[in-house]
Amino acid sequence: MNNPQDYYKEHSTLYQAEAQRLYKTMTRYSLYRLTVFLITVFGIYFTFQQWQVSLFIGVIGALVFMVLLSKYTDVKRSHRFNKALVNINEEELKIASGDFYDRDKGLQFQDPSHFYSLDIDLFGRGSFFQFINRTTIAEGTEQLANALKANHIEGIEQRQEAIKELSEKPKWRQYYSATSHLVEVETRATSIINWLKSYQPFLSKTMAWLPVVFGILSVIIIVLTALNLMPNALFVGYWLFVGLGFVGRYLKKINVLSANADKIRDTFRQYALLLDLIEKETFTSGLLKEKQQQIQLVKEQASHIFKKLSKALDALDNRNNLIGAIFGNGYFLIDLKNSYAIEQWIKQYAHKVEDWFEVVSFFDAYNTLGNYVYNHPEFVFPNIKYDGIVIKATDLGHPLLNKTKRVDSNLNIENEQFFIVTGANMAGKSTFLRTVSLHIVMANAGLPVCAKSSAYSPVKLITSMRTTDSLTDDSSYFFSELTRLKYIVDAIAKEPYFIVLDEILKGTNSTDKAIGSRKFVEKLVASNATGIIATHDLSLCEIEEELEDVKNYYFDAEIINDELHFDYKLKQGICQNMNASFLLKKMNIV
Numbered sequence: 404m405n406n407p408q409d410y411y412k413e414h415s416t417l418y419q420a421e422a423q424r425l426y427k428t429m430t431r432y433s434l435y436r437l438t439v440f441l442i443t444v445f446g447i448y449f450t451f452q453q454w455q456v457s458l459f460i461g462v463i464g465a466l467v468f469m470v471l472l473s474k475y476t477d478v479k480r481s482h483r484f485n486k487a488l489v490n491i492n493e494e495e496l497k498i499a500s501g502d503f504y505d506r507d508k509g510l511q512f513q514d515p516s517h518f519y520s521l522d523i524d525l526f527g528r529g530s531f532f533q534f535i536n537r538t539t540i541a542e543g544t545e546q547l548a549n550a551l552k553a554n555h556i557e558g559i560e561q562r563q564e565a566i567k568e569l570s571e572k573p574k575w576r577q578y579y580s581a582t583s584h585l586v587e588v589e590t591r592a593t594s595i596i597n598w599l600k601s602y603q604p605f606l607s608k609t610m611a612w613l614p615v616v617f618g619i620l621s622v623i624i625i626v627l628t629a630l631n632l633m634p635n636a637l638f639v640g641y642w643l644f645v646g647l648g649f650v651g652r653y654l655k656k657i658n659v660l661s662a663n664a665d666k667i668r669d670t671f672r673q674y675a676l677l678l679d680l681i682e683k684e685t686f687t688s689g690l691l692k693e694k695q696q697q698i699q700l701v702k703e704q705a706s707h708i709f710k711k712l713s714k715a716l717d718a719l720d721n722r723n724n725l726i727g728a729i730f731g732n733g734y735f736l737i738d739l740k741n742s743y744a745i746e747q748w749i750k751q752y753a754h755k756v757e758d759w760f761e762v763v764s765f766f767d768a769y770n771t772l773g774n775y776v777y778n779h780p781e782f783v784f785p786n787i788k789y790d791g792i793v794i795k796a797t798d799l800g801h802p803l804l805n806k807t808k809r810v811d812s813n814l815n816i817e818n819e820q821f822f823i824v825t826g827a828n829m830a831g832k833s834t835f836l837r838t839v840s841l842h843i844v845m846a847n848a849g850l851p852v853c854a855k856s857s858a859y860s861p862v863k864l865i866t867s868m869r870t871t872d873s874l875t876d877d878s879s880y881f882f883s884e885l886t887r888l889k890y891i892v893d894a895i896a897k898e899p900y901f902i903v904l905d906e907i908l909k910g911t912n913s914t915d916k917a918i919g920s921r922k923f924v925e926k927l928v929a930s931n932a933t934g935i936i937a938t939h940d941l942s943l944c945e946i947e948e949e950l951e952d953v954k955n956y957y958f959d960a961e962i963i964n965d966e967l968h969f970d971y972k973l974k975q976g977i978c979q980n981m982n983a984s985f986l987l988k989k990m991n992i993v
């Protein structure tokens with residue numbers, strides 16, 4: 404069994420050493436550039452009277468300077484990449500120590516009307532999402548949240564296979580995340596897709612050859628003028644204004660295109676790098692191979708296509724250089740050339756961009772799931788069954804609890820069985836309900852569960868554990884709870900669900916609560932529902948005597964030497980020890 408902490412410590416040190424080496428290389432290249440610049444300046448100064456020599460020194464100096472700048476940029480990119488890898492490994496060590504509460508809580512994905520997301524600490528501070536999320540792009544984060552909320556029971560084994568394979572590729576996963584971190588994306592993929600789909604070209608096919616022809620004529624005119632073969636040297640200036648006139652006709656539309664291109668340029672640069680990583684990796688699981696094939700065209704790889712647009716976008720961005728814009732457009736119609744290249748790209752590939760973006764987001768989300776598997780080698784993938792057992796788990800625990808303090812329980816619940824769980828306050832009922840709920844959510848997503856073994860027959864989850872009132876909607880707590888219970892009844896009438904309830908009908912008096920809870924559980928059992936309800940109402944346990952499918956379980960509490968003790972173990976039967984009065988007295992409240 405691998406030890407992920409050893410891997411993170413080792414690679415944090417490794418990447419840190421490489422980052423330091425690259426920093427020293429960057430410093431050397433900076434000194435080289437400064438030296439070349441000074442030599443060039445002094446060389447031009449001392450040979451200024453011999454303009455041919457001065458020009459030669461200037462050209463050679465500029466070329467050497469550009470080569471050094473290019474090498475410096477490459478080393479700087481590698482340095483940033485290794486620093487990102489250091490941060491990734493250090494962050495893993497930090498999270499493993501229990502320090503993860505500053506990370507994204509995913510509150511934007513909470514939905515009170517969802518089947519279970521509000522009830523089981525899926526999102527929020529200290530939530531499952533906050534603990535596992537390693538996504539690096541907004542669309543990947545959304546896809547991860549959707550995977551946890553999906554409630555899909557088809558294709559679980561395919562998801563397990565894909566996640567398991569990614570878990571075995573820690574280096575590739577970290578390279579993918581580090582690459583994504585290198586670019587600060589300004590515009591979301593959905594906005595880019597909408598812009599590409601609605602884009603209306605403004606340049607005709609003439610622009611495929613006009614800038615080339617115009618540029619050749621410009622070179623001829625400039626050369627002839629330099630050799631004094633042009634009768635009127637001013638013609639060079641006149642020709643400049645001809646070119647600027649051509650470009651000026653489209654200036655307003657080019658400015659709009661440039662503004663939009665500036666917003667999407669970094670996104671395409673990032674996605675090109677990520678697509679390249681996906682294309683070059685070898686995958687064996689069906690789902691990952693399917694996603695890899697989704698970005699492959701017959702003639703060209705998606706990463707190359709993205710790089711082609713990225714270069715065109717960069718070229719159009721160079722128009723912000725005033726000198727380059729004037730002479731580049733005046734003699735080579737450079738804005739028309741670059742704008743036409745972008746428009747042709749959009750025309751040819753806009754319909755495929757959504758697929759490519761979706762694949763990048765998929766791997767971003769699934770890398771998180773693979774990372775979770777890698778970090779928890781002791782967890783097990785549920786053995787998917789399609790028989791009478793819904794969950795048969797040995798030593799089932801809550802995945803977010805410290806394993807040195809966590810108390811696990813065995814669970815064996817069959818189809819159409821309903822468990823009534825009683826217990827004293829703080830004895831572990833609510834934690835148990837969330838443990839079972841997370842088992843179902845994680846299993847459906849294709850993740851391993853916190854247990855020594857698990858046999859699982861896929862089922863959708865629905866819960867009612869955290870009902871709140873709403874001043875905005877003018878609804879009382881009790882009405883909100885009834886609305887939620889009605890939602891559950893309507894849902895199970897259409898298809899089977901695993902139902903998890905925690906102390907229902909809290910918003911009414913004890914007599915009504917007892918009668919109403921009993922009738923509701925009887926209705927659920929009559930509907931052949933499967934699930935668990937936690938309650939303090941011991942009268943509800945009498946249903947076991949009347950209905951064969953109902954079973955009583957409890958969490959115990961004992962008062963020993965005037966101290967309250969819990970074992971947090973699920974036991975069959977009815978709780979006999981309640982602790983509310985003891986706690987009130989112990990805390991000097993009564």
